[in-house]
Amino acid sequence: MTSYALQLNNISKVYQDGDNENTVLDKVSLKVKPGEFVAIVGPSGSGKSTMLSIAGALLSSTEGEVIIGDTSLDNNKKNWIRVRKEKIGFIFQSHQLIPYLNIGDQLNLIAKISKNKDKKEFEAYADELLNDLGLLDSKTKYPNKLSGGEKQRVAIARAFMNKPDVILADEPTASLDGPRGRQVVEMIRKVVKKQNRAAIMVTHDERILDLVDVIYRIENGKIHDVKSNM
Amino acid sequence: MFLAIKDLKYNKARYSLIVSMLILLTFMVLFLSGLANGLSLATSASIKNARANHYIISDDADSIITRSTVTKEQFQEVKGMTSSEVTPINLMRMSMYEKDKQEKLDVTYLAVDAESFMMPPIIDGSEFSGDENSILLNRSFLEEEISIGDTVVDSASGIEMKVTGFVKDQMYGHSAVGIISLNTLKDIRTKINKNDEVKYNAIAIKGQDIDNIELTNAEVISKDDVINNIPGHSQEQMSINMILWVLVIVSAAILGVFFYIITTQKLTEFGVMKALGMEMKTLSATIITQVLILAGGSMLVGNVLTFAISSILPSSMPFSLQCGPAGIISLAFVIISIVVSLVSLRKVAKIDPLMAIGGHE
Numbered sequence: 001m002t003s004y005a006l007q008l009n010n011i012s013k014v015y016q017d018g019d020n021e022n023t024v025l026d027k028v029s030l031k032v033k034p035g036e037f038v039a040i041v042g043p044s045g046s047g048k049s050t051m052l053s054i055a056g057a058l059l060s061s062t063e064g065e066v067i068i069g070d071t072s073l074d075n076n077k078k079n080w081i082r083v084r085k086e087k088i089g090f091i092f093q094s095h096q097l098i099p100y101l102n103i104g105d106q107l108n109l110i111a112k113i114s115k116n117k118d119k120k121e122f123e124a125y126a127d128e129l130l131n132d133l134g135l136l137d138s139k140t141k142y143p144n145k146l147s148g149g150e151k152q153r154v155a156i157a158r159a160f161m162n163k164p165d166v167i168l169a170d171e172p173t174a175s176l177d178g179p180r181g182r183q184v185v186e187m188i189r190k191v192v193k194k195q196n197r198a199a200i201m202v203t204h205d206e207r208i209l210d211l212v213d214v215i216y217r218i219e220n221g222k223i224h225d226v227k228s229n230m
Numbered sequence: 231m232f233l234a235i236k237d238l239k240y241n242k243a244r245y246s247l248i249v250s251m252l253i254l255l256t257f258m259v260l261f262l263s264g265l266a267n268g269l270s271l272a273t274s275a276s277i278k279n280a281r282a283n284h285y286i287i288s289d290d291a292d293s294i295i296t297r298s299t300v301t302k303e304q305f306q307e308v309k310g311m312t313s314s315e316v317t318p319i320n321l322m323r324m325s326m327y328e329k330d331k332q333e334k335l336d337v338t339y340l341a342v343d344a345e346s347f348m349m350p351p352i353i354d355g356s357e358f359s360g361d362e363n364s365i366l367l368n369r370s371f372l373e374e375e376i377s378i379g380d381t382v383v384d385s386a387s388g389i390e391m392k393v394t395g396f397v398k399d400q401m402y403g404h405s406a407v408g409i410i411s412l413n414t415l416k417d418i419r420t421k422i423n424k425n426d427e428v429k430y431n432a433i434a435i436k437g438q439d440i441d442n443i444e445l446t447n448a449e450v451i452s453k454d455d456v457i458n459n460i461p462g463h464s465q466e467q468m469s470i471n472m473i474l475w476v477l478v479i480v481s482a483a484i485l486g487v488f489f490y491i492i493t494t495q496k497l498t499e500f501g502v503m504k505a506l507g508m509e510m511k512t513l514s515a516t517i518i519t520q521v522l523i524l525a526g527g528s529m530l531v532g533n534v535l536t537f538a539i540s541s542i543l544p545s546s547m548p549f550s551l552q553c554g555p556a557g558i559i560s561l562a563f564v565i566i567s568i569v570v571s572l573v574s575l576r577k578v579a580k581i582d583p584l585m586a587i588g589g590h591e
Contacts, residue, residue: 049587053584053587058505058582058583058584058587081507081508081509084505084506084507084583086507092586092587092588093588096499098233098499098503099499100236100239100240100241101233101240105232105236108232109233109503109506113503113506113507113508114507142240158506162507170588171588174588
């Protein structure tokens with residue numbers, strides 16, 4: 001058993017562009033422990049989204065090894081679905097909630113996807129999450145009745161619903177203004193710490209970096225700098 | 231199931247538009263089916279509803295009863311060749327008028343032996359006796375204000391016949407039928423041509439014992455062949471049925487296109503669901519369930535609507551909707567709908583969940 005929630009070992013991603021090889025990620029390594037909140041920053045095109053996609057079992061790496069919890073990702077895409085279902089919680093750039101589901105059902109959907117049979121347990125957990133995120137009163141509301149910050153908070157709740165090993169957040173503040181963005185990241189931190197889960201957040205918003213534990217700076221596909229707030 | 235129903239409930243307005251369109255299309259298709267069947271009955275009801283399975287007609291008649299002649303001798307011969315019941319019939323298109331009125335009415339005389347199986351049930355009126363010249367009219371003559379006890383006159387011979395009752399669903403070649411006895415018909419014929427011998431148009435057979443029937447210049451043909459060879463019948467049926475099935479396919483294609491558009495609008499959602507770990511088979515089940523609910527529901531409502539309207543149509547309209555064909559059309563529609571929705575499924579299957587992550591198109 002490893003003590004890491006997520007390990008990326010020497011990950012490279014190379015795109016074939018005609019005769020040229022375009023190296024997006026060059027031997028990137030990264031380890032995240034449970035309870036650790038990591039930010040990946042860097043200019044656009046630096047490869048941070050690619051890294052997140054590879055860590056999220058959405059994209060294959062050209063080289064290297066991805067280990068989530070105790071599972072090493074292979075190249076069988078069928079297994080990827082299961083890994084995403086069981087071990088990963090996604091928070092997308094714009095909330096990506098399903099428009100025709102109310103908040104309760106957004107979380108319900110995750111229970112259906114993971115075929116959770118224990119309805120009581122999952123409902124109690126959903127209520128706990130919504131309570132932590134200050135959304136319990138809005139449980140029957142539909143996304144179009146929520147503010148941007150509230151929607152992103154629902155998305156956070158959804159990401160934690162399957163009790164994943166690692167939370168992957170892709171620019172979660174991109175569609176929010178400063179104070180609201182900060183509030184959303186605070187929420188992620190709160191639940192990460194409370195539930196002792198690992199989280200990786202890709203962002204270019206420097207103002208929220210004091211909320212994370214470790215900051216990886218990535219440029220031209222290489223990790224340049226690692227800074228710890230702890 | 232969960233997603234399918236939530237989506238339908240939330241987007242009520244959008245889906246009810248589709249449903250109302252489908253209901254109208256269903257109505258149109260079913261109505262055509264009723265019309266096809268009604269027209270078929272208008273040309274062939276007397277044969278279709280008769281209890282005969284086969285007919286013997288002369289082999290130069292192209293399977294058309296009214297062109298055929300069978301002699302009395304042949305009838306006697308046939309009786310000895312089969313254990314099935316046989317009876318002669320005459321079918322003759324003429325015109326008649328109500329006594330003391332000028333207006334001529336089209337009528338096809340179906341002359342039968344009143345004691346035989348070719349005698350249709352009387353829905354209104356007294357027993358039919360073949361002795362005196364009497365006639366049983368198809369119910370449609372009620373609209374000409376002819377009633378029991380009236381006298382009608384055959385235009386060609388001037389022979390008077392008393393209306394003793396009414397029968398229903400007796401039509402041949404778009405003309406209403408009057409049932410008369412073989413003797414009455416003989417009277418009419420001898421009045422027109424004194425030298426007329428007793429001849430029949432056909433011999434009806436009730437039963438399956440036909441293998442030993444062999445006559446010179448005459449053949450045994452099935453009821454279906456007789457019906458299909460009634461002039462105009464198969465041509466009408468073919469063109470109407472062609473329109474009908476084209477409509478079924480067009481309606482299903484419209485549903486398919488609607489679904490394709492809706493699916494295209496929801497591609498991001500489907501991509502996100504895949505990223506969240508939803509398997510393609512669950513997504514497929516969701517889409518198929520929606521198609522089933524929309525197509526099946528519209529079919530059901532369309533059927534109810536069409537059957538309701540068919541009960542208030544005027545009886546002069548050739549319309550007869552039957553459960554069998556309506557069921558087949560409905561089922562075919564739902565199946566075709568599912569087949570066309572596979573195009574949408576393919577589109578969903580192709581989405582890469584990677585699109586949910588920013589920076590990738």
